[in-house]
Amino acid sequence: MQPTWLATMPAASSLVVGVAFTAAVAVAVAAAVARRAWRHRGLRLPPGPPGWPVVGNLLQVVFAGKPFIHYIRDLRREYGPIVKLQMGVRTLVVISSAELVHEALVEKGREFATRPAESPIRSIFSSGKFTVNSAVYGPEWRSLRRNMVSGMLSAARLREFRPARLRAMERFVARVRAEAAASRDGASVWVLRNVRFAMFCVLLDMTFGLLDLDEELVVRVDAVMKRVVLAVAARIDDYLPFLRPFLWRQHRQAVALRREQIDTVLPLINRRRAIVRGMRAGSPPDPAVAAPYSYLDSLLDLRVEGRDAVPTDEELVTLCAEMINGGTDTTATAIEWAMARVMDNPSIQARLHGEIMQRVGDARPVDDRDTEGMPYLQAFVKELLRKHPPTYFALSHAAVEPGSKLAGYDVPVDANLDIFLPTISEDPKLWERPTEFDPDRFLAGGETADITGSAGVRMIPFSAGRRICPGVGMGTAHIALMVARMVQAFEWRAHPSQPPLDFEDKVEFTVVMKRPLLAMVTPRKLSF
Numbered sequence: 100m101q102p103t104w105l106a107t108m109p110a111a112s113s114l115v116v117g118v119a120f121t122a123a124v125a126v127a128v129a130a131a132v133a134r135r136a137w138r139h140r141g142l143r144l145p146p147g148p149p150g151w152p153v154v155g156n157l158l159q160v161v162f163a164g165k166p167f168i169h170y171i172r173d174l175r176r177e178y179g180p181i182v183k184l185q186m187g188v189r190t191l192v193v194i195s196s197a198e199l200v201h202e203a204l205v206e207k208g209r210e211f212a213t214r215p216a217e218s219p220i221r222s223i224f225s226s227g228k229f230t231v232n233s234a235v236y237g238p239e240w241r242s243l244r245r246n247m248v249s250g251m252l253s254a255a256r257l258r259e260f261r262p263a264r265l266r267a268m269e270r271f272v273a274r275v276r277a278e279a280a281a282s283r284d285g286a287s288v289w290v291l292r293n294v295r296f297a298m299f300c301v302l303l304d305m306t307f308g309l310l311d312l313d314e315e316l317v318v319r320v321d322a323v324m325k326r327v328v329l330a331v332a333a334r335i336d337d338y339l340p341f342l343r344p345f346l347w348r349q350h351r352q353a354v355a356l357r358r359e360q361i362d363t364v365l366p367l368i369n370r371r372r373a374i375v376r377g378m379r380a381g382s383p384p385d386p387a388v389a390a391p392y393s394y395l396d397s398l399l400d401l402r403v404e405g406r407d408a409v410p411t412d413e414e415l416v417t418l419c420a421e422m423i424n425g426g427t428d429t430t431a432t433a434i435e436w437a438m439a440r441v442m443d444n445p446s447i448q449a450r451l452h453g454e455i456m457q458r459v460g461d462a463r464p465v466d467d468r469d470t471e472g473m474p475y476l477q478a479f480v481k482e483l484l485r486k487h488p489p490t491y492f493a494l495s496h497a498a499v500e501p502g503s504k505l506a507g508y509d510v511p512v513d514a515n516l517d518i519f520l521p522t523i524s525e526d527p528k529l530w531e532r533p534t535e536f537d538p539d540r541f542l543a544g545g546e547t548a549d550i551t552g553s554a555g556v557r558m559i560p561f562s563a564g565r566r567i568c569p570g571v572g573m574g575t576a577h578i579a580l581m582v583a584r585m586v587q588a589f590e591w592r593a594h595p596s597q598p599p600l601d602f603e604d605k606v607e608f609t610v611v612m613k614r615p616l617l618a619m620v621t622p623r624k625l626s627f
Contacts, residue, residue, distance in 0.1 A: 138511060138513060139190070139511055142509040142511060143507070143508055143509050144183050144190075144508060144509060144511075145178075145181045145182060145183040145192055145505075145506070145508040145510075146178045146179065146181075146182065146183065147174070147178060147182050147183035147184055147185070148174065148177075148178075148184070150184075150185045153187070153339075154187055154338075154339065155184070155185030155186055155187055156184045156185050156186060157185075157186045157187050157338050157339070160184070160186065166605070166606060167606070168491050168519075168521070168606065171193060171195070171519055172522070174193075175195050175519075175522065180194060180195045180196035180198075180199055180506075180522075181193070181194050181195075181196075181199055181505060181506050181508060182195075186338045187337075187338030187339040187340075188338060188339070188340060189215075189337065189338050189513075189514075189515060190511055190513060190514040190515065191514065191515045191517055192505070192508075192510050192514050192515070192516050192517065193517045193518075193519055194505065194516070194517070194518055194519070195518075195519040195522045195523070196522065196523065196526075197523050197526065197529060197555075197556040197557060198556075199505060199506055200518055200523065200552070200556045200559065200563065201552070201555070201556045201563075202505060202506070203496065203505055203516065203518070203564075204496070204518075204552065204556075204559075204562070204563045204564030204565075204566075205552060205553070205556070205563060205564050207503070207505075208564040208565045209236075209499065209565065210498060210499055210500070210503045211496045211497065211498055211499070211503065211510075211516055212236040212496070212499060212564070212565045212566055213235050213236035213237075213496070213497045213498070213499045214228070214232075214233055214234070214235060214236075214494070214495065214496065214497055214566075215495050215496075215497040215513070215514070215515045215516075216513070217233060218333075218334065218336070218337045219343070219350065220330065220331060220334065220349070220350065220353045221233075221331045223353055223354060223357050224327055224330065224331055224353075224357060224360070224417065224420075225417060225421075226411075226413055226414045226417040229243075229410075229414050229417060229418070230243065230417060230418065230421045231243045231244045231247050231421065231569065232421060232425065232494060236499055236565075236566075237405075238403075238404035238405045239403055239404065239405055239406070241404065242401075242402070242403040242404045242405075243403065243418075244569060246397055246398070246401055247394075247422070247569055248569050249397070250394055250396070250397025250398070251305065251306075251394040251397070251422065251573075252569050252570055252572060252573055254572065257572065257573055257576065259392055260304075260305045261466065261467065261468075262390070263301055263304035263305050263390065264301055264466070264467060264577070264580060265464070265466065266300075266304060266310070267297050267298075267300040267301040267304065268297070268464065268580070268581070268584045269464075270297065270300055271293060271294070271296070271297035271300075271581075271584070272584070272588045274293055274296065274297075275288050275293055275588075275589065275620060276622060278293065279620050279622075284619070286619045286620055286621065287594060287617060287618070287619060288617070288618055288620055289615060289616070289617055289618075290434075290435050290438050290439075290615075290616040290617070290618050291431060291432070291435040291611065291612075291615055291616060292615075294430075294431045294434045294435060294438075294581060294585075295427060295428065295431035296317075296321070297431075297581065298426065298427045298430045298431045298434075298577065298581075299317070299321050299324075299423065299427045300317060301577065302422060302423045302426050302427055303317060303320065303423060304390070305393065305394055305422075306393060306394045306395055306419050306422050306423055307367045307368070307370075307371050307393050307394075307395055307419070308371060308374070308389050308390035308391075308392060308393030308395070308396070309367060309370060309371060309388070309389055309390075309393075310386075310387065310388055310389060310390060311387065311388050312367075319363065320363055320364065320367075323356075323359055323360050323363045323364075324360075324420060324423060324424055324427075326356055327356060327357075327360055327420065327424070328424055328428070328608050329608070330352075330353050330356055332608075334346070334349070360416060360420065361412070361413060361416050364416045364419060364420065365412055365415075365416060367419075368395060368412065368415050368416065368419065371389070371393060371395050371396070372395075372399060374388075374389045375396055375399060378391075394419070394422055395415070395419060398410060398415055398418055398419070399415075425568075425570060426570055426573060426574065426577070428489075428608050428609045429489035429490070429574065429609055430489075430574055430577050430578060430581075432489050432609040432610065432611050433483060433484065433487065433489050433574075433578050434578060434581050434582060434585075435611065435612055435615075435616050436483060436486075436487035436612065437479070437480075437483050437487075437578065437582050438582075438585065438591060438616060438618065439600055439602065439612065439616050440479075440483065440536055441582070441586065441591055442591050442592055442593045442600060442616075442618060443593070443599075443600045443602075444536075447479065447538065448586060448590070448591060450475050451475065451476060451479065451582070451583070451586045452586050452587070454473050454474075454475050454476060455469075455473070455476075455583055455586060455587050458472065458473055459587075460626075461587075461623070461624070461625045461626050461627070462626045462627060463627050464584065464587070464627060465580070465583045465584055465587050466580065467576050467579070467580045469583070470576070470579040470580055470583050473579075473583070474542060474543075475538065475542070476579055476582065476583055477541075477579065478538040478539065478540075478541035478542050479538040479582070480575055480578050480579050480582070481538070481541045481548045481550070481558075482536060482537060482538040482540065482541060483578070484550060484558065484560040484575075484578075485524045485530075485548065485558045485560075486524070486536050487604075487610070488520050488521070488524065488558075488560035488610070489560065489609045489610060490520070490560075490609055490610060491519065491520055491521055491606065491610055492517050492518060492519060492520065493517075493518040493520060493559070493562040494562065494566070495515040495516060495517050496515075496516040496517075496518070496566065497512065497513075497514065497515065497516060498510050498511070498512045498514070498516070499512075500512065518559075518562070520558075520559065520560065523556060523557065523558065523559070524557070524558040529557050530546065530557070531546070550571065550575075551563060551567060551571065552564065552567070561574065587623065587625075588622065588623060588625070589620040589621060589622055589623060590620065590621040590623060591618050591619070591620055592618070592619045592620075592621075593618070593619070594617040594618055594619050595619075596617060597614065597616075597617055600616075601613065601614045
């Protein structure tokens, strides 16, 4: 399909226009190749496979016949723990050892603390990199991150949001019971679909503090957010930007989706804004309608260093969406893997349930204050994040200034520095029996795991250093609470249609089970 501006040209001149357009593309390609060669002139770049003119290694990756994560493993065996790939106009430097990650994110944390350039599509949804995850390293990023931590993710704030988590857990248990009862065998439930909905409800509640949202609206907001996540995935024109004129339809669809996202989320923002105005005027909200505090409250009057104005409505949509999307799929994916491990090993489920009974019994729901004092549950969560990190790559870093080096190699300022996580948590030099799933390794007298990487890089499911995910505390707390509540409320076992459990994975937005987990549940007898 040709662009509309070509379709409307007179037929007699179409050949001339086509030749001119082709020539323009050729010039753009030649210019891009020349610019890249000039920028990298004299640099000692990391080793990597030889590429083709213009496209570099892009076609080798596309036609490798295997997932990118397996292609990277092959390159690591051939070239070592630092590899360069030339993906069209983008240079990727991939590191995959604990030593190199520590050098990049801890020892030289400031040098590699920024993010690479964004594609036009991604920039539409990030309001021009106005998010904590995407912002360029500097005053704006510091302001946004500081507010996110103080307004949502600090230990004190997380305690304030305890009612939101309890509401979501009750909703989740009721939903699972209803789905199981409605199934043919009276016991079947899809794990990821239900835990993802529960996590979305928690974050929607924490972000907007609106307690009377019906399920139909929640599902509609969730659907839009899912489509946004898919829309910002890497595309061919991210690597070959001269193809963008041919992909005008996709750009137009992204603009339309952004408009739909704004139209869907902005009414929630305006509702909360009116509630905040009332509270400031001395009118407390109806406790059945609104929570006393939400993350959005901290954003309404946010002053970002270097800017005179508070965030616009569109920027508020972006910041709220970042919080919701960042904590939904990553946590839900981890919990699906957790329940697969629980069902695969009955002794794990029995130990988790026994610890819950010892701590709270069956007289009340387990909550996050209880989970903090459950050593086996905490060990289980650590082992889960070691063996099944929600993503295989940390968010891309970039050098702040020219002259940065890793392992003695130059890392250009226009390069993506990508961190491949599995080879670290699978390294037999760092772990005993790294291929086994064994929570006992983290109990007293066993191995240690600082998941922040500050005490040494052994497993960093939330990255490390200055750009570590600020939601590390919230994420681990939500995983522990959800697993505990699921095991307290139900006995879980593998569905007869899925013997044996398949632990093969695939990469979507996160690393999910290749075969979605279908479970059989039996409600436990509880006194509440």
